[in-house]
Amino acid sequence: MSNNDATEAVPATKEATHTTADVEYGQDTDAPALPRGWKYRQYSLFGKLLPWYASPQVQLVLVAFVCFMCPGMFNALGGLGGGGKTDATLADNMNTAVYSAFAVFGFFGGTFVNKLGVKACLAFGGIGYGLYAISLLVSVHKHVPGFNIFAGAFLGVCAGLLWTAQGTIMISYPQENQKGKYFARFWGIFNMGAVIGSLIPLGENIHVKENRTVSDGTYIGFIVLMFFGACLALTLCNAGDVVRSDGSRVILMKNPTWQSELLGLWETLKFQPLVLLLFPMFFASNWFYTYQFNAVNGAYFTTRTKSLNGLLYWLAQIIAAIIWGYLLDLEHIRRTTRARAALAVLFILTWAIWGGGYAFEKGYTRESAADPNFKPKDWTDSGYVGPMFLYIFYGLYDAAWQASVYWFMGALSNSGRRSANYVGFYKGIQSVGAAVINNLDARKLSFESEFISCWVLVAASVVIAAPVILFKIQDHVSTEEDLEGTDETLADVLPPGHIEKSAE
Numbered sequence: 001m002s003n004n005d006a007t008e009a010v011p012a013t014k015e016a017t018h019t020t021a022d023v024e025y026g027q028d029t030d031a032p033a034l035p036r037g038w039k040y041r042q043y044s045l046f047g048k049l050l051p052w053y054a055s056p057q058v059q060l061v062l063v064a065f066v067c068f069m070c071p072g073m074f075n076a077l078g079g080l081g082g083g084g085k086t087d088a089t090l091a092d093n094m095n096t097a098v099y100s101a102f103a104v105f106g107f108f109g110g111t112f113v114n115k116l117g118v119k120a121c122l123a124f125g126g127i128g129y130g131l132y133a134i135s136l137l138v139s140v141h142k143h144v145p146g147f148n149i150f151a152g153a154f155l156g157v158c159a160g161l162l163w164t165a166q167g168t169i170m171i172s173y174p175q176e177n178q179k180g181k182y183f184a185r186f187w188g189i190f191n192m193g194a195v196i197g198s199l200i201p202l203g204e205n206i207h208v209k210e211n212r213t214v215s216d217g218t219y220i221g222f223i224v225l226m227f228f229g230a231c232l233a234l235t236l237c238n239a240g241d242v243v244r245s246d247g248s249r250v251i252l253m254k255n256p257t258w259q260s261e262l263l264g265l266w267e268t269l270k271f272q273p274l275v276l277l278l279f280p281m282f283f284a285s286n287w288f289y290t291y292q293f294n295a296v297n298g299a300y301f302t303t304r305t306k307s308l309n310g311l312l313y314w315l316a317q318i319i320a321a322i323i324w325g326y327l328l329d330l331e332h333i334r335r336t337t338r339a340r341a342a343l344a345v346l347f348i349l350t351w352a353i354w355g356g357g358y359a360f361e362k363g364y365t366r367e368s369a370a371d372p373n374f375k376p377k378d379w380t381d382s383g384y385v386g387p388m389f390l391y392i393f394y395g396l397y398d399a400a401w402q403a404s405v406y407w408f409m410g411a412l413s414n415s416g417r418r419s420a421n422y423v424g425f426y427k428g429i430q431s432v433g434a435a436v437i438n439n440l441d442a443r444k445l446s447f448e449s450e451f452i453s454c455w456v457l458v459a460a461s462v463v464i465a466a467p468v469i470l471f472k473i474q475d476h477v478s479t480e481e482d483l484e485g486t487d488e489t490l491a492d493v494l495p496p497g498h499i500e501k502s503a504e
Contacts, residue, residue: 069229072193101156125162
């Protein structure tokens with residue numbers, strides 16, 4: 001399709017952008033009909049036609065870089081164990097506040113996203129990450145527990161909105177046969193933030209062969225990148241402006257109210273009550289981070305080796321996300337078959353990887369690691385390779401778990417409104433689990449008990465989720481089914497001549 005020459009602004013509301021009068025057709029019959037305005041102009045680069053700004057592809061890349069800067073850096077900081085400090089108690093208490101607030105604002109996050117829009121939620125959400133890192137830096141020099149807990153709780157509010165908006169974009173913007181690929185692309189870019197974030201403390205502490213708190217420069221680097229990510233979110237479009245490659249649009253409420261969106265939470269559960277069986281998977285999905293980051297990486301290794309392990313962990317996530325995401329979208333295999341295969345492989349990985357983790361866990365305790373005579377493992381020590389590969393496989397497992405959960409939710413609906421609520425449930429319940437395990441870790445629960453709780457939770461939740469995967473995931477969800485519970489029609493979301501519209 002050639003560049004649009006018109007400069008007429010696109011109307012601000014979704015209802016207006018759906019009117020036929022505002023649509024301009026290109027000469028390329030395979031190209032979608034696009035509204036007028038700069039968001040829908042296409043440009044060529046080296047002879048290849050680039051997607052328009054308000055396309056799912058561009059919006060996904062933008063939100064991935066927002067998460068690269070904000071939660072990606074937060075993950076790198078958390079991956080050091082204790083937020084970069086030798087004693088994880090403060091970070092545990094802050095994270096308890098984070099995930100307690102996150103649980104509430106995540107669970108109701110779909111209401112906020114559907115009412116306020118993804119751009120506002122992502123921009124506001126990014127602010128909390130920078131404040132969290134600032135509070136950790138201040139705590140190195142002064143005892144400020146009140147500020148630390150406030151920063152944690154504020155981040156919980158922000159993260160609930162940011163992650164619900166991100167998940168809505170990732171599972172409702174792409175077409176049905178692209179959801180695994182979109183996860184792979186997002187997860188790869190997002191975790192590059194954690195990879196680069198891990199390089200900061202690795203470079204700062206390359207010669208530190210004991211276990212000690214990271215330098216001020218490490219925290220300052222994180223703070224700058226986090227606030228930049230919050231600003232980047234302001235460049236996003238809202239969901240009502242997005243047009244897919246087939247000309248279809250994201251299903252939303254044209255005129256959302258707080259009442260309609262709060263009621264939408266109940267309507268989502270009423271529409272698909274068996275989604276409750278995914279809640280244990282949601283609960284487990286952040287539970288194992290505390291054990292992996294604090295009990296394994298934070299307690300067992302030297303400062304520089306923790307940084308290297310974090311780098312390898314997040315690289316493993318990127319590799320696994322690409323493999324897992326693209327396998328989930330193999331079009332020559334029915335989606336119902338792919339869903340069942342994903343659950344079966346996840347069950348096998350649970351026993352294989354966590355079984356290896358059990359053998360490692362028996363080698364030390366919380367008490368022995370806290371002993372002044374304990375010598376943390378360095379990458380130059382013999383016997384480092386085995387724990388290193390275990391930590392890499394923990395990263396692989398996490399990416400497979402998160403990819404599966406997002407893909408399962410995306411397979412249940414293509415509606416932006418319903419997807420926002422599914423993701424809100426996911427992030428809220430996930431955060432309840434994270435708040436509980438961070439609190440238990442702060443109370444010095446034994447490493448063995450933490451490990452057993454992780455293994456039991458992930459194994460049991462895969463089994464509990466089986467009925468949803470076996471009986472509720474279909475090969476295709478029709479647009480008419482997704483429109484249930486909204487004030488939109490097929491004419492609002494599908495272009496003239498679309499195959500589903502023609503079948504009326």
